[in-house]
Amino acid sequence: MIWDWEAFFHYIHSPYLLTGAGVSLALSIGAMLIGLVLGGCAAMMRMSEQRWVRLPASGYVWLFRGTPVLVQLIIIYTGLPQLGLQLGVVASALIGLGVNEGAYLAEIIRSGISAVPKGQFEAARAIGMTWPKTMRIVVLPQAMRIIIPPLGNAFNGLMKTSSLASVISMEELLRRTELLVQVQFKVLEIFIVSALYYLFLTTVWGLIQSRLEAYASRSVAPAANVPVPADAT
Amino acid sequence: MPPESSAIVEARGVHKHFGATHVLKGVDLAVSKGEVVVIIGPSGGGKSTFLRTLNFLDRPDSGEIWVNGAAMGAPEAGSGRAKLSDAGLSRQRRQIGMVFQQFNLFSHMTALENVMSGPIHVLKTDKAAALADAKRLLALVGLADKEASYPGQLSGGQQQRVAIARALAMHPSVMLFDEPTSSLDPEMVAEVLQVMLDLSQRGMTMVIVTHEIQFARKAANRILFMENGRIIEEGRPQDLVDSPRNERTKQFLNMVAEGS
Numbered sequence: 001m002i003w004d005w006e007a008f009f010h011y012i013h014s015p016y017l018l019t020g021a022g023v024s025l026a027l028s029i030g031a032m033l034i035g036l037v038l039g040g041c042a043a044m045m046r047m048s049e050q051r052w053v054r055l056p057a058s059g060y061v062w063l064f065r066g067t068p069v070l071v072q073l074i075i076i077y078t079g080l081p082q083l084g085l086q087l088g089v090v091a092s093a094l095i096g097l098g099v100n101e102g103a104y105l106a107e108i109i110r111s112g113i114s115a116v117p118k119g120q121f122e123a124a125r126a127i128g129m130t131w132p133k134t135m136r137i138v139v140l141p142q143a144m145r146i147i148i149p150p151l152g153n154a155f156n157g158l159m160k161t162s163s164l165a166s167v168i169s170m171e172e173l174l175r176r177t178e179l180l181v182q183v184q185f186k187v188l189e190i191f192i193v194s195a196l197y198y199l200f201l202t203t204v205w206g207l208i209q210s211r212l213e214a215y216a217s218r219s220v221a222p223a224a225n226v227p228v229p230a231d232a233t
Numbered sequence: 234m235p236p237e238s239s240a241i242v243e244a245r246g247v248h249k250h251f252g253a254t255h256v257l258k259g260v261d262l263a264v265s266k267g268e269v270v271v272i273i274g275p276s277g278g279g280k281s282t283f284l285r286t287l288n289f290l291d292r293p294d295s296g297e298i299w300v301n302g303a304a305m306g307a308p309e310a311g312s313g314r315a316k317l318s319d320a321g322l323s324r325q326r327r328q329i330g331m332v333f334q335q336f337n338l339f340s341h342m343t344a345l346e347n348v349m350s351g352p353i354h355v356l357k358t359d360k361a362a363a364l365a366d367a368k369r370l371l372a373l374v375g376l377a378d379k380e381a382s383y384p385g386q387l388s389g390g391q392q393q394r395v396a397i398a399r400a401l402a403m404h405p406s407v408m409l410f411d412e413p414t415s416s417l418d419p420e421m422v423a424e425v426l427q428v429m430l431d432l433s434q435r436g437m438t439m440v441i442v443t444h445e446i447q448f449a450r451k452a453a454n455r456i457l458f459m460e461n462g463r464i465i466e467e468g469r470p471q472d473l474v475d476s477p478r479n480e481r482t483k484q485f486l487n488m489v490a491e492g493s
């Protein structure tokens with residue numbers, strides 16, 4: 001027998017794998033949130049006028065983009081205890097994926113903010129907005145249009161990258177798939193089910209992402225060369 | 234020490250460098266209430282930089298700027314800081330409206346939202362009052378029917394008039410204009426100059442950088458000629474425009490006259 005449909009339909013309803021998919025999703029969301037906070041801070045710091053503020057942020061981005069996330073995960077989970085820093089599986093996975101993601105998001109956020117014309121900052125400053133207000137009211141809403149598409153792609157990537165946490169025995173979808181295969185031997189059927197779960201997650205996210213993109217662009221006027229009727233108000 | 238004059242804005246000995254370039258070489262200017270000062274001069278002479286030091290968008294390297302009797306950027310007494318805080322500087326900037334060559338309207342806000350942005354987010358004016366004032370100002374610049382338009386839907390001249398309304402919404406005690414008509418198509422220049430002329434007649438204190446000599450002649454109380462980071466000549470409009478004493482001023486006015 002080459003392909004066992006019965007097994008396939010059995011595993012596609014398996015609460016064991018389904019829970020694994022839930023854990024993958026939760027892990028991705030958690031890591032994304034950590035990444036957004038770290039990436040946002042690093043992006044702001046890298047735009048500072050002070051060298052000593054820029055440097056640590058640049059170092060962070062350089063370090064975590066320059067080494068494989070798999071190596072980072074293993075160092076955090078199995079290496080740090082040697083220095084007396086013992087993190088649990090879940091904490092290691094969240095921190096490892098989140099800190100790594102932050103380095104990438106920092107670049108995305110920074111390029112979004114630098115795409116906002118300098119005149120927008122100056123006009124905000126000139127009417128007396130403080131720096132935080134300038135960012136919140138003028139710059140970030142405009143940067144969002146640019147940031148959201150790559151941010152969405154980053155989250156799509158993260159849901160797949162989260163499977164790397166299986167190597168530190170985090171019981172997410174891939175780890176549970178492997179465990180199941182070891183006792184049930186339906187290798188292809190189980191892995192296909194697992195792949196379909198990932199596909200489902202990324203597809204649903206794709207739909208949400210296009211909504212978000214539409215929302216962020218809601219206030220974008222038609223391009224300047226689009227004629228406006230004289231009586232438009 | 235505060236200035237003894239009744240100046241709204243006073244610059245004393247302002248110097249500014251960008252890297253090795255010495256852009257402002259000791260500029261002095263006192264503008265009294267209701268006065269319209271026009272600054273002319275060749276490009277690269279430091280006119281924009283000087284305007285930007287007046288509201289501390291560019292911080293002078295030395296010299297002082299006094300606005301309504303307070304030194305711009307001076308740290309709060311007893312704060313122990315070397316510089317004024319961001320919040321303190323932002324508070325000082327509210328008194329100074331600025332209009333840019335490139336308009337710089339907030340592109341994600343409608344004309345009305347642009348005009349209301351300062352009162353709502355900076356002055357914390359209540360929404361109804363800010364709305365009424367913004368509508369009044371848009372009507373003042375002749376754009377009552379464009380309040381729901383985004384900057385991308387407006388012509389250059391219309392955008393610049395919204396930008397003027399946005400600055401006025403802060404009820405500043407002085408307005409700075411940096412070549413407000415230089416990036417406009419010729420047919421839109423007049424509508425913006427007209428708004429500025431109206432403002433001057435209503436007693437607004439203004440400092441204007443422009444190449445529109447005929448406008449300067451009509452609107453200005455005083456014209457300054459600035460070159461190479463210094464004010465080289467100043468005088469009443471008819472004197473400076475019709476019989477400039479300085480050779481450089483003469484050459485510049487001839488050049489501008491040929492260009493137009």
Ligand SMILES: Nc1ncnc2c1ncn2[C@@H]1O[C@H](COP(=O)(O)OP(=O)(O)O)[C@@H](O)[C@H]1O
Pocket residue numbers: 251252254256274275276277278279280281282283
């Ligand atoms: N942010 C800046 N960085 C470096 N150089 C500058 C900057 N702003 C202005 N400059 C230089 O200062 C000089 C004066 O510029 P500017 O004030 O714009 O003159 P103007 O408005 O009279 O044309 C120019 O040589 C310009 O290149």
Ligand SMILES: [Mg+2]
Pocket residue numbers: 277280281282412
């Ligand atoms: Mg200039």
